[in-house]
Amino acid sequence: MFSYNQSYEKSISDGLKERFRNEVNLLEREGFSYCGMHEETLWPFSVILFFPVYLMMASNEYVRVKTPLRIASYHLMYLSRDNATFAYVYGLGCKFYTKFMDGTWLVSNTAQNLRDEKVVILKRDPKAAIPTEQVWRQHQMKVQEYQAKGMQLAIRVSFPDWVEIESRFDQSNIISVVSLGVIWMVMLIWAIYWLAMNGVSLFKILF
Numbered sequence: 001m002f003s004y005n006q007s008y009e010k011s012i013s014d015g016l017k018e019r020f021r022n023e024v025n026l027l028e029r030e031g032f033s034y035c036g037m038h039e040e041t042l043w044p045f046s047v048i049l050f051f052p053v054y055l056m057m058a059s060n061e062y063v064r065v066k067t068p069l070r071i072a073s074y075h076l077m078y079l080s081r082d083n084a085t086f087a088y089v090y091g092l093g094c095k096f097y098t099k100f101m102d103g104t105w106l107v108s109n110t111a112q113n114l115r116d117e118k119v120v121i122l123k124r125d126p127k128a129a130i131p132t133e134q135v136w137r138q139h140q141m142k143v144q145e146y147q148a149k150g151m152q153l154a155i156r157v158s159f160p161d162w163v164e165i166e167s168r169f170d171q172s173n174i175i176s177v178v179s180l181g182v183i184w185m186v187m188l189i190w191a192i193y194w195l196a197m198n199g200v201s202l203f204k205i206l207f
Contacts, residue, residue: 001170004163007039007074016062016076020089023132024076027094030136031081036159042071049181051188060091077159084153085143086162092124093132096139097162099154100146105165108139112169119165 007013016037017024047054047069054071057063064072078087080098088095096108108122109130122138124130147153154161 001043001174002167003041004166005039005041006159007037009037009074012062012074013037013076016074016089019062020076023089023094024078026132026136027078027087027089032078032085032087033081034076035079035086036077037074038077038159040073040075041066045069046071049185052184053180057091077162079157082153083156085139086157088162092129093135096136097157097165098139098143099157099161099165101152101154104146104151106139106142106146107165107169108142109135110169112173114169114172116168119168 017034042050045068047065050071054063057071057073062074064074066072076089078089079085080087084100085096085098088097093109095110096106098106100106103118105119106122107119109124110121111124111126112121114121120142122135122142143153
């Protein structure tokens with residue numbers, strides 16, 4: 001559904017650091033260091049298929065439209081001091097991804113689902129905006145809980161590691177995303193049909 005590529009456009013990364021200054025300051029205080037920015041590109045013609053999603057993203061993210069009418073968004077990535085946790089900065093705060101030596105992932109502040117016993121998800125509350133600091137504290141507590149059970153952190157999580165787990169989330173949630181696109185297209189087609197059938201009558205009434 002998405003393709004993920006590292007991006008090196010300094011003007012965009014500088015703009016994102018300024019926009020998400022509070023999150024960036026928190027991450028740096030917690031020992032995270034900036035490790036790059038990536039571009040997420042959705043299917044061809046996704047601007048049309050997911051126009052409501054595009055509008056929502058454009059209000060919270062840095063978004064471009066790429067040929068052919070593909071939604072492209074840009075996000076900052078920070079790496080923890082122990083090199084085991086990625087922080088993904090986006091319009092709703094930060095997602096945290098921690099990898100353990102046995103392949104287990106702990107992912108916080110996401111609305112997505114993934115049926116895999118090796119992926120533990122601390123879901124985002126859709127009804128309340130939880131501060132990034134609180135999300136990070138809860139994430140840390142869960143990490144420490146697993147460490148107390150003898151689980152060891154990965155030596156160093158890499159960008160390809162993150163792409164692999166994020167792509168699995170995408171595949172697992174593809175039906176809900178496609179359903180949203182189908183609903184939008186049905187509504188759009190109905191609106192066009194209604195205008196075509198009633199446009200002449202409305203024109204006569206108005207003029």
